[in-house]
Amino acid sequence: MPQWLLHVDLDQFQAAVEFRRRPELRGQPVIVGGDGDPAQPRKVVTCASYPARAFGVRAGMPLRSALRKCPDGVFLPVDMTAYETASDEIMATLGRVAGGVEVWGMDEAFVATDADPWSLATTIRQAITELGLTCSVGIGDNKLTAKLATGFAKSTGKTSAEPEHDPGAAAGIFELTAANWTELMGHRPTDALWGVGARIAKRLAELDIVTVADLMAADRQRLAAEFGPNTGPYLRVLGHGKGDTELTTTPRIPVGRSKSETFPHDLTDPGEIRREVARLATEVAEEMREHQRISTRVSVTVRTKTFYTRSKQRKLPTPTDDIATIVDTAMTIIDRFDLDRPVRLLGVRLDLLPPPDLDA
Numbered sequence: 001m002p003q004w005l006l007h008v009d010l011d012q013f014q015a016a017v018e019f020r021r022r023p024e025l026r027g028q029p030v031i032v033g034g035d036g037d038p039a040q041p042r043k044v045v046t047c048a049s050y051p052a053r054a055f056g057v058r059a060g061m062p063l064r065s066a067l068r069k070c071p072d073g074v075f076l077p078v079d080m081t082a083y084e085t086a087s088d089e090i091m092a093t094l095g096r097v098a099g100g101v102e103v104w105g106m107d108e109a110f111v112a113t114d115a116d117p118w119s120l121a122t123t124i125r126q127a128i129t130e131l132g133l134t135c136s137v138g139i140g141d142n143k144l145t146a147k148l149a150t151g152f153a154k155s156t157g158k159t160s161a162e163p164e165h166d167p168g169a170a171a172g173i174f175e176l177t178a179a180n181w182t183e184l185m186g187h188r189p190t191d192a193l194w195g196v197g198a199r200i201a202k203r204l205a206e207l208d209i210v211t212v213a214d215l216m217a218a219d220r221q222r223l224a225a226e227f228g229p230n231t232g233p234y235l236r237v238l239g240h241g242k243g244d245t246e247l248t249t250t251p252r253i254p255v256g257r258s259k260s261e262t263f264p265h266d267l268t269d270p271g272e273i274r275r276e277v278a279r280l281a282t283e284v285a286e287e288m289r290e291h292q293r294i295s296t297r298v299s300v301t302v303r304t305k306t307f308y309t310r311s312k313q314r315k316l317p318t319p320t321d322d323i324a325t326i327v328d329t330a331m332t333i334i335d336r337f338d339l340d341r342p343v344r345l346l347g348v349r350l351d352l353l354p355p356p357d358l359d360a
Contacts, residue, residue: 004117005110005245007138007146008094008124011154013107014047017086018076020132029073031057031066036077038067042262042344046078086133093127100249110143112247121173139175144243147194148185149176181241186213193238200235203227215239253354257293259284260347266305267343274334280348281330285323288350294319295350298326300333303345311349312336319353326350 014032029052034043045066048057055070087106094101098111113120121137128135138149153174191201216239223232259280267273299313312333
């Protein structure tokens with residue numbers, strides 16, 4: 001097992017990619033989401049630059065709310081192709097300077113080392129800066145501490161790649177291990193832990209377990225009785241800052257691929273609903289054919305105006321990448337729905353066979 005785990009997290013990733021190709025936007029409150037039109041309903045912020053966050057804009061917020069909070073913001077459409085390309089550059093760079101990489105998303109990853117972690121973290125930040133982007137690096141003795149250390153790293157200092165007048169442009173390096181765990185984490189609420197959400201934190205509070213220190217001192221049997229024989233003890237392990245130390249560099253192979261869309265206005269015409277399902281099925285089928293993936297099952301999801309959500313599926317007669325067959329199957333499935341209520345969202349999912357090289 002490596003002595004050190006490092007968590008690398010890109011700063012304001014989507015906005016930073018936009019800055020790289022449009023430098024004049026640096027330092028401005030940039031808000032990425034939807035088609036870039038803040039007047040369009042039901043579209044949300046996917047990334048806000050640090051200046052935009054200073055106005056209270058956050059990912060997941062409706063674009064209309066973001067406009068109210070930041071009327072002078074620069075709204076840009078989501079460009080997933082550009083972000084995926086940048087992510088590929090980032091992961092390739094990490095592989096070059098750090099060796100094995102465990103990818104956790106487009107903008108974050110874990111690496112490991114037995115050497116000086118601060119030296120590696122500095123090298124990583126420099127290499128990312130050369131890509132025209134910035135990152136924060138958390139150093140830990142396991143993935144939990146490394147991940148949490150990144151949060152501290154984002155408040156340790158400015159990066160020279162961002163303007164001085166950008167108060168949120170924090171990037172740095174931070175180390176969190178067993179040596180400083182209690183000092184830095186003991187007084188924090190339990191939901192400060194990676195893996196403890198609001199619902200679990202609320203249940204813990206009902207047991208008078210409010211802080212991480214409380215969780216560290218909690219009785220194992222009491223936790224097991226409340227959360228089950230596996231989850232209960234695991235929560236106590238998290239409270240003590242323990243976590244996975246193994247770096248998994250094997251790429252995750254998706255077992256399915258889906259595409260969904262929330263529409264600006266509810267769909268009520270069955271013909272229009274069918275056309276949108278056909279479009280979504282075509283797009284996801286074309287994408288999977290491009291990646292040489294074979295589909296085995298098609299699922300269609302419908303969410304109504306009242307947020308009632310239901311999915312129906314059908315197994316394909318034989319595994320295929322034939323776009324027409326996949327679209328026809330999606331059409332057969334949507335015809336099984338009673339389309340008597342306004343539709344808010346539609347989605348199409350394909351279940352996939354493993355890639356050919358994994359079958360060898």
